[in-house]
Amino acid sequence: MNNRNDKAGLSDADVSPTSEKRMPFECQAWLGLQKHADELKGVHLKDLFQSANRFDEFSVSQQHFLLDLSKQRITGETLSKLLGLAEEQKLASWIEKLFTGEKVNASEQRAALHTALRQRAGEDLWLDGQNVTEGVHASLNKMKLLVEQIQSAQWRGYEGSPIKNIVNIGVGGSNLGPSMACGALEQYAPAEIRHLNVYFVSSMDGSELEKLLPTLNPAATLFIISSKTFSTVDTLANANTAREWLLKASKKPVEIINQHHFIAATASPKAAIAWGVPEKNQLLFWDWVGGRYSLWSVIGMPIALKIGMDNFHKILKGAGIMDAHFREEPFETNLPVLLGLIGVWNVNFLRIHAHAILPYDGRLAQFPSYLEQLEMESNGKSINRDGQRINYQTCPVLWGEVGSNAQHAFYQLLHQGTQAVMCDFIVSAKRYCGETDGLQSQHQLSLANCLAQSRLLALGADALKKNGQTANYQHYDGNQPSTTIMLDELTPETFGGLIALYEHKVFVQSVIWEINPFDQWGVEQGKQVATLLLAELVQSSDDGLDASTNGLIQYVRQQHKGGDDEG
């Protein structure tokens, strides 16, 4: 069995700790939860729903959100034991460390202060002798200035024409958050800025630019290079292609192009200068903002361009309200704490390692991809905060899709497959108020499907009789746990709150699992190997490569040779 399978086959309880230090599974609460999970083993969700007040008991309504946990495989005892685990793992003190700028990102020796990006001006927070809030607002003010210049046609391209197209070039956290927000909140764009088109380009192979550029007028197109490090090859490759296109179309010197057509949103001003973005076109943030937590910073500039700076501030406000809730609300009714603990229960005690994200709202189509990065890049770890290898499960595999589309794709597996899967259903109670009857009834239809699916997943359906025979293939076992998150309405504020809710959920789980959610060392090695292989593709040395990589490179070279010969 290889190492990966070994890992997957591990039982959390069986393994002894690798050092003197106590592991989470040695906590009293953990052991208690294990015993409790054993006792609940034969209990089906439909048994739990025998209690008439289950919804009242396991749903919490706070801050424009209703969190319904009643379709989770829990009892009151489960929740109180999970809260005990949070206490034993000192969650309250970790939350304070997070908000006050302690170096919670130990491997990189820095704070993770995305919450400071949502603080109002005047709510001072000091870090290493600097007033963080002041810096945050100075940076947002510069962003506002540039946004206004572009929206009011003061910013001009190389021929003096106003900007019509904005292309955000970035990847991961420098793409997913802003792109998702623009898709989700488009309807809130004020009429006076609707003439601006905002596009997103991320893939390193150039396929998005190849399609997009021929449709744009170069003289009226502005690129935002969004990159915290300003060293991500994917982004730099796309930025170089974009600049080449502008230079060719304009026949202007590169300085003019850089000045009129490129803005950088970055935490690495020197690298941006070296590439050619002048200081006045730079919007800065800080190394204490993780890439996947950066949409609240100047990385959010495309959002402000698309829906306006006021709406961008509303997003920040909604996240700030969720921050205060997370920091102050008792854990029993604290949304991120409950969401995080339920995930731990499913992963570590019910051994469910797949998590489907199912928004019943086309506006949130990109939410699953956003969460894939947020959750898996944060908590996909097997080393604890002390650098020890751990032997219990952490982040599950997440994926998802707009729920109603997923019904016609992978719900078959959810209902009748062999995998236990936990699901998050996300839906708004209200939509299309004041719109046509047709749209309003489409919302009802979508809501009905959302409720139907979570109900069927929980309760199952007995086999139907066919020709007097029980048809097994029509049987739905049920007992698949799910959470429903119902927003009153999707607005910039609730959108901000929803994202912050999941950010904090991820933090809660990291505390229970004793891992650092703010680094991502697992993505580094691949970048280095790719650099080596790029050289190999250009000039093969056959040195030290495995047979598969070598074989594939030879095949590519042969194909090129064949093509060249034909040409």
Ligand code: F6P
């Ligand atoms: O490679 C992973 C990663 O570092 C993510 O964490 C990050 O969001 C993305 O790349 C982009 O990084 P940057 O903003 O520095 O270009």
